[in-house]
Amino acid sequence: MEKFDVHILGCGSALPTTRHFPTSQVVNLRDKLFMIDCGEGTQMQFRRSKLKFSRLNHIFISHLHGDHCFGLPGLISTFGMLGRTAELCIHAHKDMSKYLDPVLDYFCQHLPYKVTLIPFGTKKPELIYEDRSLTVTTIPLKHRVPCCGFLFEEKAERNHIIRDMIDFYQVPVSQMNRIKNGEDFITPEGEVVPNSRLTIPATPPRRYAYCSDTIYTEKIVDQIQGVDLLFHEATFTQAELPRAKETYHTTARQAAQIALTANVKKLLLGHFSARYEDDLIFLQEAKEIFPVCQLAKEGLYINI
């Protein structure tokens, strides 16, 4: 199966601790890298991950709070010093330019590559990236500032042909595309060979949903229905529900409820508040509702 990994570079919240860096992740799909959020220290964590800097061409920023974007100037500068020439696309709310333009103007005047800001709206899902094997769509969230999660969806592969059967039935090359697309084969004698005898189905496309930062909202459920992996923020435990509501964050219990309602295959919790000494409390709370659950931590990677 083709590579589809999620690497956690940081999973703390606004106040970094000695255990957690602020938010950043890298999605590795077939050795193309996609970064989600870029908190302070991301470039150091990225280097620790041993992933190749040069494979990253797109960064998606969920919202303009410092713990999700203060790592961008350092990362961009470092890429320049390493002699990068390929364009780097940063997908974010339009205000990103207010933050980044002055920094780049002052510190990165002679950058050997182009940084392109690609703004997205945050009111409704938008397709913001597409290539041969992947689409990325925004997931509108509810936070104190405009904020979106991201849905990474593999494109469906075509069926794989069974070479011996193709030879046996002497399927002409001109028919191969139709066979791969699932059509039956009709022999010159009029015999119908069902597609299932000629091909094996491709692995179903996989989906990863990243949802941070957000208050509990069931509006996202339709869009993330049945994803293979859901990363959902769990800044607080249920004991701090009032604080979660006040700051537009989610509790671990609420994150598990979303996972259950959306019938996802696996839940990954993160964006932990600095107030908790031990993250296990999030896991225990979530597992009461949704057992296929794991805690994010720096250096973790999950194969989807």
Place this chain on the structure above:
Amino acid sequence: MEKFDVHILGCGSALPTTRHFPTSQVVNLRDKLFMIDCGEGTQMQFRRSKLKFSRLNHIFISHLHGDHCFGLPGLISTFGMLGRTAELCIHAHKDMSKYLDPVLDYFCQHLPYKVTLIPFGTKKPELIYEDRSLTVTTIPLKHRVPCCGFLFEEKAERNHIIRDMIDFYQVPVSQMNRIKNGEDFITPEGEVVPNSRLTIPATPPRRYAYCSDTIYTEKIVDQIQGVDLLFHEATFTQAELPRAKETYHTTARQAAQIALTANVKKLLLGHFSARYEDDLIFLQEAKEIFPVCQLAKEGLYINI
């Protein structure tokens, strides 16, 4: 002796590695903290150091390259979230406002404390901080952009009186200030009691010089003559001398030469280029010229 420590938070250069954070240090004089430079990740390293955030009121930025100041937005935001109310003074080149003002305007509109930029010139030494026990003076350096080091100097303490002798000679309270300042005591009978019989000398004032980033320049020698500790950048080894000159940096051998010429008591090397796998090469090279030499590393603190 009163506390006078230097804590290394980061001692790498522009490209961070898995071993080194970019530049930041904290000087702790009698539990008042003074930060020098603030590269990305400084707030995390600061937290690891166990030093108290609330004891820091002054930050000195040597120059406006990202690896010396990209940690400021995160640090300032975090202080705000922790409810800081005391003014934070940032001493830097006047262009600091071009970088910091837009960031603070966007991300820190409701900061519960005041951030004050205090610009300094970089052409000649300027006294930029003074309190009862300390002065901080800039050390003009030669780098690709305007850049200064910093000289931390304890103020001389007055002599300590020997209580028993004061009582014995019945020195009146009105004379005590003069005695502490080193004058002799003349008894009502005209007998001269030498000051050395009445007091013990205070410990001599200590001095710490921070010199980074800079090309080799002997112009700094007079100002740092005989300091107790000299931190000097050693970005390269002598084998990379052409590269050091080209980028306005210093080799380990050159840093040792400065230490020798300035007759300092101890040399601390840092700002190591990412190209070296093992920092020991800097130490070996410097020790051939100046043996009282140590390598900076993250988490190290030195008592002066």
